[in-house]
Amino acid sequence: MHLRRLILSVCLLVVLPAAYASAGAETAIGVAMDDFSYTDTSAEPANQTAAHERRLSAFMAALRRDIGGDRRYRLVPSAQDGAAFKVIGGIQKTSTLVQWAKVAVIDVGAKKVVMDKLYTFRGDNDESWERAEIFVSREIVAALGTPAPIALAVFEFELDDNTAAPAAGLAAADASYLAEVTGSVRDALGRSGRYRLVDVGSANEAALNARALRDCGGCEAAIAQGLGADQSLIGVVRRVSRTEYTLGFQVRDARTGVVLARGDSGLRLGADYSWKRGAVRLVSDRMIENQPQQ
Numbered sequence: 001m002h003l004r005r006l007i008l009s010v011c012l013l014v015v016l017p018a019a020y021a022s023a024g025a026e027t028a029i030g031v032a033m034d035d036f037s038y039t040d041t042s043a044e045p046a047n048q049t050a051a052h053e054r055r056l057s058a059f060m061a062a063l064r065r066d067i068g069g070d071r072r073y074r075l076v077p078s079a080q081d082g083a084a085f086k087v088i089g090g091i092q093k094t095s096t097l098v099q100w101a102k103v104a105v106i107d108v109g110a111k112k113v114v115m116d117k118l119y120t121f122r123g124d125n126d127e128s129w130e131r132a133e134i135f136v137s138r139e140i141v142a143a144l145g146t147p148a149p150i151a152l153a154v155f156e157f158e159l160d161d162n163t164a165a166p167a168a169g170l171a172a173a174d175a176s177y178l179a180e181v182t183g184s185v186r187d188a189l190g191r192s193g194r195y196r197l198v199d200v201g202s203a204n205e206a207a208l209n210a211r212a213l214r215d216c217g218g219c220e221a222a223i224a225q226g227l228g229a230d231q232s233l234i235g236v237v238r239r240v241s242r243t244e245y246t247l248g249f250q251v252r253d254a255r256t257g258v259v260l261a262r263g264d265s266g267l268r269l270g271a272d273y274s275w276k277r278g279a280v281r282l283v284s285d286r287m288i289e290n291q292p293q294q
Contacts, residue, residue, distance in 0.1 A: 028072060028073055028074040029073050029074070029084045029085065030075075030076040030081070030082040030084050030085070031067055031068075031074070031075055031076065031083060031086075031144065032076055032078050032079060032081070032083035032086045032087070033064060033067065033087040034086075034087070034088050034089075035056075035060050036056065036059070036060060036088075036089040036090050036091055036101075037089075037091070038052055038053075038090070038091050038093075039090070039091075039092045040052060040093045041093065041094055042093045042094060042095050042096060048124075052093075055126065055129045056091065058126075059132070062130070063133055063140075066133075066134075066141070067087075067137065067140060067141065067144075072145075073144060079108045083108055084107070084108060085105055085106065085114075085144055086106045087103070087104070087140060088103075089101060089102055089103040089136075090102050093124060096124070097123060097124070098121075098122060099120070099121055099122075099123075099124060099132075100120055101118070101119040101120075101121065101132060102118050103115065103116075103117055103136055103140065104116045104117075105140060110148045112149070113148075114143050114144075114146060114147075115139070115140070117139065119132070119136065121135075148196075149193065149194060149195055149196035150194060150195050150196065150230050150231055151195075151198050151229045152189060152196065152198060152229060152231050152232075152233060152251075153197075153198045153220075153224035153229035153231070153232045153254070154182065154185060154189065154197060155182075155200055155203075155220060155232065155233065155235075156179070156182050156200075157181045157182045157185070157234075157237060157279065158211045158212070158213065158214055158235070158236050158237070159174055159178060159239065160237070160238040160239065161174075161239040162238065162240060163240075170211065178237065178275075180275070181235070181237065181276050181279045182235070184280050185233075185235065185249075185279050185280055185283050188280050188283065188284055188288070189287065189288070192284075192287075192288045194288060195287075198224070198227050198228060198229040199227070200224075200227060203223050203226070203227060205219065205223050207219055208220075208223060213234045214234060214236050218252060220232040220234050220252065221252040221253065221254050221255075221256075221257040222254075222257070224252075224254040225254035225255055230253070230254055230255075231251055231252065231253060231254055231260060232251065232252045232254055233249060233250070233251045233283075234249065234250055235247070235248065235250075235279060236249070237279075245275065246265050247264070247265040247275070247278050248262070248263065248265070249262065249263050249279070249286075250262045261286055261287060262286075263282045263283065263285070263286040264282075265278055265282055
């Protein structure tokens, strides 16, 4: 139950409002850290409350010393005091030799969890607690230096068919190939770790339903923002002839609508089964392999 409450706390903290401005290059990043909770469910007969309180106090002091000792960071009381990140955690003793530590790091401004891990460590003495603190502090520092994934709304790829009659609808085969393209692109971006995919299934705008986001003047950005995304991605397969196609995509900032990235195959591809391979390669080249982490 203790760990479940802690997980719930993580979810509640994620909805905190932004309370800081991006620090300048010479300004240390504010980090708020609550005292970790402690629960003993080992059912050992001896009352070790005093020893656990002492060890937890030493653990937190060392953790704050390690984080605060890194010149990139400064400890602050709360998000309202300029914390860019908040660290929370809890430790639970489950048996004589086993303890669990649940630790989460929240990017307050981005409203995202950048680390949420459960650790186990053996022993319940000063030495075992010290080893656990050294390991946890390293993990926290690594998480603080890792940007939160970008929340990305990847909309269904659309077909711009220059060979079809104006009244013709989307053929079943084309719809199937487009679904494969979209699914494969989403998989590649999700696996990269750079992006966190936002579910677009609840969106119901007319341009989206008509598969015409490519012609809506950037309306996909507003739709993505309404879904809680940082960025939007739309993609188009252009049918030049019955056997030739080109591919393109565009990424916008969900808040401003500014185009952040775009790509076009520039080459006429072969049969429709090549759409998926071509789209994944194009998007991966421009958004994963050749893009620095922000």
